Amino acid sequence: MKRHLKPGEKPTLKTIARLSGLAVATVSRALGDAPDISADTKVKVRRIADEVGYIPNRAGVRLRTGRTNVISLILPVESNMTNHTAKLQSSIAHELRGTQFHLNVTPQFPDEDPLKPVRYIVENGLADGIIINSTRADDERVAYMMERKFPFATHGRTGWSDAHAYFDFDNQTFVTLAAKHLAGLGRKRMKVLLPPSGLNYTNDMMTGIIMARDMLGVDIQAMSNLHAEMAAEQISAWFEDAKSSDQTADGYIISSPMACIAVVDALERQGVKLGQEVDVFSREAIPFLKYFRPQIHLMREDVGWVGTHLARAVVQAIRAPNAKPLQGLEVPNETYIR
Amino acid sequence: MKRHLKPGEKPTLKTIARLSGLAVATVSRALGDAPDISADTKVKVRRIADEVGYIPNRAGVRLRTGRTNVISLILPVESNMTNHTAKLQSSIAHELRGTQFHLNVTPQFPDEDPLKPVRYIVENGLADGIIINSTRADDERVAYMMERKFPFATHGRTGWSDAHAYFDFDNQTFVTLAAKHLAGLGRKRMKVLLPPSGLNYTNDMMTGIIMARDMLGVDIQAMSNLHAEMAAEQISAWFEDAKSSDQTADGYIISSPMACIAVVDALERQGVKLGQEVDVFSREAIPFLKYFRPQIHLMREDVGWVGTHLARAVVQAIRAPNAKPLQGLEVPNETYIR
DNA sequence: CCCTGAAGCTATAACGTTATAGATGTCCAC
DNA sequence: GTGGACATCTATAACGTTATAGCTTCAGGG
Known part of the structure; x- marks a missing residue:
């Protein structure tokens, strides 16, 4: 398809002009559907443009026309930000304040395909750096950006995290601490509701399960056929269905606050009382589960700091590509538990 | 200060070159701290640049250097988005998919100053359109953008909303419906926890209070010294302090889910039981308060649709500046109540 | 007094796009 | 066969920036 292109060449109007034998201006006007260009020419130009994958250069358009093709959303940064995404973005934006970014x-x-937005940005030069989350051990987005030496930072480690900027919460320790805490309350048979499989932090939590089993000698295992990002209704439904199956767990470790709510709700429907038959331990970024049920045990995770670190990390990756990448790992301890 | 500038002129390197008598290239190199420019010149150029408020044109830099000065955050759009901001952004992004924006x-x-980011974007041409929320009746940001004919859409009406694109939820009807619902449950003395004063939808809710009082004949009033965006701790503290004061309300209408949680928590600490001594009615975008306390009465509000509408509205404002602005008002009815 | 080298500045071109004015060719009317 | 109208295409310039090569000036050595 792209056989007309010189290798590594990013197609521009000039490329299309060369391939079509027309002038750059004509190509521009043809693509812009100007009235004084013949239908034949328009079709021909359009075809070549599609063939070579032409995408208008935003800087060129913007410089010439003043049109940015950007919509700006003004996001008020509230002090009592109860909102994970807003908090993350605010802290990134805050850290970027005063920089040119x-x-x-x-x-x-x-x-x-998760790779699509990343590739789109890298190939079309739409940013100097990228921040991603939900990393996998062999994350294709990370592989792609590393190969092209494109600056980035990840929330969550990967198989190559020695070599790139990241911030991560030590989820292995999260699980062992939680298990230890529950064991201290006399809990013997624990179940862990993991994030979706394949994610790096899911693997970390699985390692945590094994470590807890080995080191603490507790009976602990992952819940299968269920993950912490499922809709509350699905989680509830699962608990209904599983009534007949093994429900002898007396301790739950839940990876996300919403899933925790769903699990507690399902348990309570079965007549189980928190703090009596069962204890539940969850991760939480915002202090709200304690209002839901004060008996829930929590490990706090500071999203604001995550954003701050990721912003710094990606800026460093842009400015000093050869420096050691900025890496951060937050290892929780007993004081993180509420 | 800016007396050297022709009116309406956006300062560029050329401007500084003219004012300093140096060549454009020299100015560029001086600001870039190149080694072959004298210290004197650098100081002089820097001073003039500051004086005229020079900000590098991003398109120019980007075209020349390839540097975008943009950091991209990849935001995974989850299906069970439990998150107001993320949901709003996803729906905007979704609507923008396939456009050039x-x-x-x-x-x-x-x-x-709330005007600062807006002015920054407008003056430096950083976007073609702006979306804002938290509007006030005489919102200075709206006045600013209207005066300059800059395309925008607001979440929430303003004093001039006949003339601009917006989406709003009818908060007046929200209050009257809630009051009617509580009255139907036999509640006689209602209190409303409003959003921060000055916001347009706060005023709408106040109108709703008056209408409910007049039309339904119920005893209903706003809570003073307290608003729905305060931190949960503050709300709790207020209820503690106010123990001695009037606590005879038997119905609460709360403007935000988090505030609702805080209020219910405070009430329960005083031994009050939901659905018995008191009923609580709240607004909610995501189905979660029902898990907190199933007795809470809810009016649902679809954030996803808000984002979709706002995106369409601002795109229309950009593409057809003279067309009638896209406006949407969601008027709730009994079926919105859960 | 010429030559060299350094310091400090500038002219030019280029990034990709599009608005404008102009060029070329065709066709028809007179 | 000349003039004009029209359709279609092109050359040029400009948006703001910066890399590159080159220019001027001056000091100091020979």
Whole structure:
């Protein structure tokens, strides 16, 4: 398809002009559907443009026309930010304040390849650096950016995290601490509701399970067929269905606050009382589960600091590509438990 | 200060070159701290640049150097988005998918003039359109953008909303419906926890209070010295302090989910039981308060649709500046109540 | 007094795009 | 066969920036 392109060449109007034998201005006007260009030419130009994958250079358009093709969302930074995403973005934006950098949000839709937005940004030069989360051990986005030496920082480690900037919460320790805490309350049979499988921190939590089993000698295992990002209804439904199966756990370790709510709700429907038959331990960024049920045990995680670190890390990766990448690992201890 | 500038002129390197008598290239190199420019010149250029308020044109830099000065945050769009901000952004991004527009997030810090980010974007041409929320009746940001004919859309109406694009939830009807619902449960003395004063939807809710009083004949009033965006701790503290004062309300209408949690918590600490001595009615975007206390009465508000509408509205404002602005008002009815 | 080298500045070109004015060719009317 | 109208395309310039090469000036050595 792209056989007309010189290798590594980013197609511009000039490319299309060369391939079509037309002038750059004509190509521009043809693509812009100007009235004084013949239909034939328009079709021909359009075809070549598609063939070579032409995408208008935003800087060129912007410089010439003043059009930025950007929509700006003004996000009020509230003091009592109860909101994970808002908090993360605010802290990134806050750290970026005073630098030349602007923050752009690119959605990654569940129905598309996770690599797509990353590739789009890298190939079209839409940013100097990228921040991603939900990392996998062999994350293809990370592999892609490392190969191209494109600056980035990840929330969550990967198989190559020695070599790139990241911030991570030590989820292995999270699990062992939680298990220890529950064991201290006399709990004997624990179940862990993990994040979706494949994610790096899911693996870390699985390691934590094994470590807790080995070192503390407790009966602890992951819940199968269920993960912490499922909708509350699904989690509830699972507990209903599983009534007949093994429900003898007396301790739950839950990876996300929403899942925790769903689990507690399901347990209570079965007549179980928190702090009596069962104890529940969850991770939480914002102090709110304590209002839901004060008996829930919590490990706090500071999202604001995550954003701050990631912003610094990616800026460093941009400015000093050869320096040692900025890496941060927050290892929780007993004082993190509420 | 800016007396050297022609009116309306956006300072560029050329401007500084003209004012300093140096060549454009020299100015560029002086500001870039190049080694072959004398210290004197650097100081002089820097001073003039500051004086005229020079800010490098991002498109120029980007075109020349390839540097975008943009950091991109990849935001995974989860299906069970439990998160107001993330949901809003996802729906905006979703609506923008397939258009040429990118979404940029500009924070508005509580310690700075709300007009600042808007002015920054407009003056420096950093976007083609702006979306704002937390509007006031005589919102200075709206006045600013209207005066300059800069495309925008607001979440929440203003005093001039006939003339601009907006989406709003009918908060007046929200209050009257809630009051009617509580009255139907036999509640006689209602209190409303409003959003911070000055916001347009706060005024709407106040109108709703008066209408409910007049039309339903119920005893209903706003809670003073307290608003729904305060931290949970503050709300709790207020209820403690106010023990001695009037606590005879039997119905509460709360403007935000977090405040609702705090209020219910405070009430329960006083031994009050939901659905018995007191009923509580709240607004909610995500189905979660029902897990907290199933007795809470809810009016649902679809944040996803808000984002979709706002995105369409601002795109229309950009593409067809003279068309009638896109406006949407969601008027709740009994079926919105859960 | 010429040559060299350094310091300090500038002219030019280029990044990719599009608005403007102009060029070329065709066709028809007179 | 000349003029004009029209359709279609192109050359040029400009947006703001910076890398590159080159220019000027001056001091100091020979």
